[in-house]
Amino acid sequence: MNTVADLIQPLLAARFDPAGRAVRKVVHEVERVLHHTDLEPEWVAVANSLANEDEDRYGLMPSAPWPDAGRHRRVTLSVELGYSEGWIIQVDFVQLVDRGHSAGVWHSRPLLRIKTLSRSQAWAVAAVVSRLLDID
Numbered sequence: 812m813n814t815v816a817d818l819i820q821p822l823l824a825a826r827f828d829p830a831g832r833a834v835r836k837v838v839h840e841v842e843r844v845l846h847h848t849d850l851e852p853e854w855v856a857v858a859n860s861l862a863n864e865d866e867d868r869y870g871l872m873p874s875a876p877w878p879d880a881g882r883h884r885r886v887t888l889s890v891e892l893g894y895s896e897g898w899i900i901q902v903d904f905v906q907l908v909d910r911g912h913s914a915g916v917w918h919s920r921p922l923l924r925i926k927t928l929s930r931s932q933a934w935a936v937a938a939v940v941s942r943l944l945d946i947d
Contacts, residue, residue, distance in 0.1 A: 827943050834859075835873035837944075838923045844943055845925070850936050853897065853928060858921030870921035871904065877922075883907035883915075886922070888946050890933050893926060898933035900925040900940060 827844070829837040835857050842855035858870035866872060880886060884906040893899050902922045907915045925940070927933040941947040 829877040829944060830879060832877050833874050834871050834877055834922055837877045838873075841923065841925075841940055841943060845936065845939065848939060850927075850932060850939065852900075852932070852936055853926040855925045856923065858901070858924050866920055867918075878904040878906075886944060886946055887919075888937055888941050888944075890937050897926050897928045898930055900927070900933055900937045902940065902944065902946075 827837075827840055829840075832840075838855060838857050845852055845855060857873045859866065859872055861869070862872055862874075863869040864872075866875070871878070878884060878886065884904070887903050887905050889901050889903070891899050891901065901924050903919045904922055905917055905919045908918045909915045925936055927936055938947075
């Protein structure tokens with residue numbers, strides 16, 4: 812199996828720019844890139860796979876534009892233990908929402924999820940996705 816550094820190296824030359832693309836198209840590109848590595852996660856999916864209109868709960872719609880980063884807006888990545896088995900890599904859009912009289916509150920909406928069966932595979936996938944989406 813290749814090291815994570817070996818898998819990331821080709822991505823440095825061809826970094827993917829998600830700006831202006833729909834969430835589903837970005838997820839498809841992430842899936843395509845991961846398919847060409849030895850990592851092969853179980854699945855890669857839009858977080859709001861049913862296109863539920865409650866974006867606060869289920870995540871941005873698949874047709875929504877990929878969010879742009881800024882001073883109080885960022886794309887984040889996390890790795891967590893799955894509910895029944897495996898590990899979930901999740902990419903979220905986090906932004907500071909002004910509450911007027913208060914300092915504001917951070918608001919998070921999921922964008923995509925990836926499932927792997929092992930912890931080491933999850934962290935390797937997270938490293939590739941982080942580099943691909945320029946999160947690191």
